Amino acid sequence: MSNNINDDDVLICRCEEITKGEIREAIRKGATTVTMVKKLTRAGMGLCKGKTCSKLIQAIIAEETGIPISKVDFDVQRAPLRPIKVGTLANYEEEDLVSEEVCSRIL
Amino acid sequence: MQEIKSTQTVIIGGGIIGLAIAYNLAKMSHKVIVVEKTYIASQGSGRNAGGVRQQGRLPAEVPIVMEATKIWDTLSEELGVDTEFRRTGNLFLATTDAELEAHHIMSERIRKQGLDVYVVDEKEVRRIVPALKEGVCKGGSYSPSCGMANPLYTTLGYGAKARSLGVEIMEYTEVTDIRTINNRVDGVVTDKGYIKCDRVVIAAGSWSPALGKMIGIDIPITPCRNQMMVTEPIPPLVKPFLLTGTCYCNQTKDGSMIIGNVDPEDYCLGNSANVNEFKISARNMINYIPQLANVNAIRTWGGPLDLTPDDMCMLGNIDELEGVVLACGFAGHGFAIGPIIGKLLAQYIVSGKPELPIDEFRFRRFKEEKKDKEVVYAYGQAVKKFRD
Numbered sequence: 001m002s003n004n005i006n007d008d009d010v011l012i013c014r015c016e017e018i019t020k021g022e023i024r025e026a027i028r029k030g031a032t033t034v035t036m037v038k039k040l041t042r043a044g045m046g047l048c049k050g051k052t053c054s055k056l057i058q059a060i061i062a063e064e065t066g067i068p069i070s071k072v073d074f075d076v077q078r079a080p081l082r083p084i085k086v087g088t089l090a091n092y093e094e095e096d097l098v099s100e101e102v103c104s105r106i107l
Numbered sequence: 108m109q110e111i112k113s114t115q116t117v118i119i120g121g122g123i124i125g126l127a128i129a130y131n132l133a134k135m136s137h138k139v140i141v142v143e144k145t146y147i148a149s150q151g152s153g154r155n156a157g158g159v160r161q162q163g164r165l166p167a168e169v170p171i172v173m174e175a176t177k178i179w180d181t182l183s184e185e186l187g188v189d190t191e192f193r194r195t196g197n198l199f200l201a202t203t204d205a206e207l208e209a210h211h212i213m214s215e216r217i218r219k220q221g222l223d224v225y226v227v228d229e230k231e232v233r234r235i236v237p238a239l240k241e242g243v244c245k246g247g248s249y250s251p252s253c254g255m256a257n258p259l260y261t262t263l264g265y266g267a268k269a270r271s272l273g274v275e276i277m278e279y280t281e282v283t284d285i286r287t288i289n290n291r292v293d294g295v296v297t298d299k300g301y302i303k304c305d306r307v308v309i310a311a312g313s314w315s316p317a318l319g320k321m322i323g324i325d326i327p328i329t330p331c332r333n334q335m336m337v338t339e340p341i342p343p344l345v346k347p348f349l350l351t352g353t354c355y356c357n358q359t360k361d362g363s364m365i366i367g368n369v370d371p372e373d374y375c376l377g378n379s380a381n382v383n384e385f386k387i388s389a390r391n392m393i394n395y396i397p398q399l400a401n402v403n404a405i406r407t408w409g410g411p412l413d414l415t416p417d418d419m420c421m422l423g424n425i426d427e428l429e430g431v432v433l434a435c436g437f438a439g440h441g442f443a444i445g446p447i448i449g450k451l452l453a454q455y456i457v458s459g460k461p462e463l464p465i466d467e468f469r470f471r472r473f474k475e476e477k478k479d480k481e482v483v484y485a486y487g488q489a490v491k492k493f494r495d
Contacts, residue, residue: 039259078406079382087400090389
């Protein structure tokens, strides 16, 4: 088990620079879901919106708490899927929702 | 049902109100259990924009929010967390002459109550926020002593501090009934068992009416959607908390911009955001701060405000049943005044003598003779109109 290895310095969320140790600390404080870890540490709040780290965090929660990984609640998905300019949000029209660029970013 | 615990006061709701009351009661050696349906700070207390605004408040609330802001100054040390509170100022923009006139009336009234709020012309507005586009506002009202803080860190801080003083916080515990004997509270039925207690505090925000139903009272709260987006961090752009109509924006300590709006017609209890609404707030704010157009929005979310008919919260006992204390219906003001509400309600519960009067927030006001009611409602409507 990786518990025996001191890997607390491993970076899990690259956008917000959150380490495995910080995530373990959040779990010790009672976080049992990816959303709760996010709120306690900011992991997953950066530009990529947790695309890289969410699954890793889910695994760390399972490893630390013994909850089966399939039972660890994933993060709530929030629009937009990818960062989008505030100006684009301001100007899109209903018809644009069929345009690929806006559609893939907003919905 | 098997009795599992017994305590003096059960607080229903693990938001800033419930936790601040719990923390202050614990400081007075009062036994408290907080019951929270999910986890603490999961709703409005952890997801609001963080404004600590004193201006634009109803007369009864002004002394309370001014006292709250004094507590905010030293709250980080008190709780042992960084609440990120800063006195950044609060700026209300006026886009028409009629709006500016309303700002004059409101500011003069609140200034008489001791707050540093004054009406500013467009030139002064642009001095306070240099990023503001020329010619888009007539001026506004400005209160430099208002501020903003991080709602999540603050509320979690209250929770941790309350726990350290012996408060038990039962998360993922749902209240299914409030049991009464001879017209007084006997205890709270939860999905984890029965908690016998002398007193129940209802501090469940928009979820309070459902608890009111359990004891046969109608708590007049309408949940309405408040939603916001957060951008990538950018260099300092807007110092004060900026409000205009139903839209607002502010820049957090890490540099992210929060852009939000309230849709008073959208009644819901969910946490989702309505993407079409962002078109309105994004357009609105870009109109004022053009530089925002090129900033990336990262995440959006929503949550309900617990609106009441007169925009004032409900505090204190109810006539219908002994042992019930209300602390709900904060209508979006709860975060800013949470620290003082915690103190006042703890004093009210222990000694019946809060250091500031809370009588104007009595639940009974909704049933009182029409004249009073009309005054209260008229004021609420005037404020609503002013906001629109």
